[in-house]
Amino acid sequence: MSELLTIGAVADATGVTTSALRYYDDRGVISPAARIGGQRRFDPTVIGRVNFIQRSQQAGFSLDDIVAMLDDTAGQWRALVDRKLVELTDKRARIDEMIELLTEVRACGCDVVATCDRAPSC
Template sequence: MAEENVPSKDHWLSIGEIAHRSGVAASALRFYEDQGLIRSRRTAGNQRQYQRSTLRRIAFVQAAQRVGLALAEIKGALDSLPDDRTPTRADWSRLSRSWRSRLDERIAELERLRDDLDGCIGCGCLSLQRCNLYNKADRLAERGPGARILNVGIPGE
């Protein structure tokens, strides 16, 4: 007789099945596994198999990435959940409450970008000294001449 808490063979899916059902490439699944976001077991032929509950963890990862969380933050959130079950609606609600302020910040940032963009369209300034998008109010002049930012934002802000 099988143990009660041990998933049956039917609860395990190949990497191809997980990729197909989740819409996530197998390479991304292997990366997620390397990052500790999901786990698999290996068959005698060294093929990855995932519990069906991994599908919900993958959905969780994708939703958290859309919020703008880094994989390390997502891993921390997943690590706070019990290993023996999938994330529930209550789990998601608890974790997503802490992300709400981040979303509010992103929305405000996008609104500022939209508003600054209106004044920039067609200006033709081609100047990082005057550009409201890259160097509003010439904030970087105090750091000296030359390139101070790349397309990743302004350090220290």
């Protein structure tokens, strides 16, 4: 009963498929603690990391972005985070606009969006 996790255990704990985890490993987004008989064994902290990856992806980060943030040793990551914060704020604004637009379009009396004068003219 070791404290290291098989790839399947990590998959179960995170909801990420084993193939995706291997892909992350290949890409260097996560790093396996060890190999036992050729099989990956992960430190349990990888679960937090995978969760962080998922959240970041949902917020629009690419795997390269995430690698850059997580594996940065030159202290550049703060600048990257700053850029990403600007991007996120921007994206949020566009989503807000879209919510407003859709809410308005939804409230109109048109049968078809294409003929609604509120929709295509913004």
